[in-house]
Amino acid sequence: MHHANHYYGHSHVLARYCGLDPAEVHRIRGYLQHGWNIGDGMAPDHEFTPGIPLFVWSDQVRRRAWSLGRRPVHVIGAPWAYLLAMDPIPAAAPREGTIYYPFHGWEGQHIVGDHGRLIEEIRATEDGPVTVCLYWQEYRSARLRRRYERAGFRVVCHGYRGGWYKDLDPRFLQRQLAEQRRHRRVASNRLCSAIFYGILAGCEPAVYGDPMRLEGERSSFGGQSRIERQWASLHGVHPDPVRARAVAVAELGADRLLSPAELRRLFHWPAPHPEGAAR
Structure with missing residues (x-):
């Protein structure tokens, strides 16, 4: 199918x-x-x-x-x-720092936003080492990668999602899980799958920073404004982790x-x- x-x-x-x-x-x-x-x-x-x-x-x-x-x-x-x-999560697995997922584009739409401003927000907020995970589309831009690296961040990419039965990556989620389990916090400038994944994987969540936008973005089903209203409890630098986990369990089924x-x-x-x- x-x-x-x-x-x-x-x-x-x-x-x-x-x-x-x-x-x-x-x-x-x-x-x-x-x-x-x-x-x-x-x-x-x-x-x-x-x-x-x-x-x-x-x-x-x-x-x-x-x-x-x-x-x-x-x-x-x-x-x-x-x-x-x-x-399952290994007992007493050591964790340090934050893994941050900047909002990303996809093959049909690119991101419009100020990465420099986002970098400053991350540096002003996080008090430990930061890993920035870029989508493959942004990761292949050496110029963008260097901007995050010059800020002192480790930059990674979980891989290519695959498409039309080409470049399939059976171990994409395993790599993402391994990265998240290294970190104490998971953060992004938009509420997204990676935040819910991180919460379920034992990370403390955060959603802050310029949310950026997609080229020609349309507010389907209420768009970003609805997300900020309906899931307000997950936004901010330090959302309540107990409440966040309950929401993640429900959203991920x-x-x-x-x-x-x-x-x-x-x-x-x-x-x-x-x-x-x-x-």
Whole structure:
């Protein structure tokens, strides 16, 4: 089905959970939500065939999808939550500093904003070492990378998300998890998937700084202003971590994970080989 099901190695993580070979591409019969959003869970630029199932992360997204006439819709939880279920946080793992995710563009839209201003805000706020994680599109700009490096930040990229069954990266989320577990805090200038991921991975969250914008950005489903209103408790330099975790669990559907057998049935995947897949 849709190539976006394999973004960030999502289908590979779910295949591993289901006992299948995570190195192979297992096609999902339906559309899988591939990032946190405030709409029906699907990317607005994708065309969808009516009647094909949607697999969304949370019940909030399911309700919004139903209100838009989407059918059928299944709540399964985010692939990130399945990854953490398979790879729990090590006891007493040392953490230091902040991993910061500047709002990023994508292949169809670039970012409009002042990175210099954002750098100054980060330097004025964080009291420990900072790792800046850039999306591949920004990371390939040596000029932009140097701006963050000259500010004293370590600069990384988790990898390429893949697309149209090319450049797929089964271990994208594993690298992201390893980086986040090195840090005490996770921060961004917009509430995004990475913030919710970091919270679930044990980081203290923060959302601050110039939110920037996409070229030609449209305020679908209420846009940035709605996000700042509805999820106000997650914005700021030091949001309440207990409240933040409760919100992250709900938004990622971490309390709604299905069994391997249930996922295989929904995705039309086969039972694992008797010898099992390497986990």
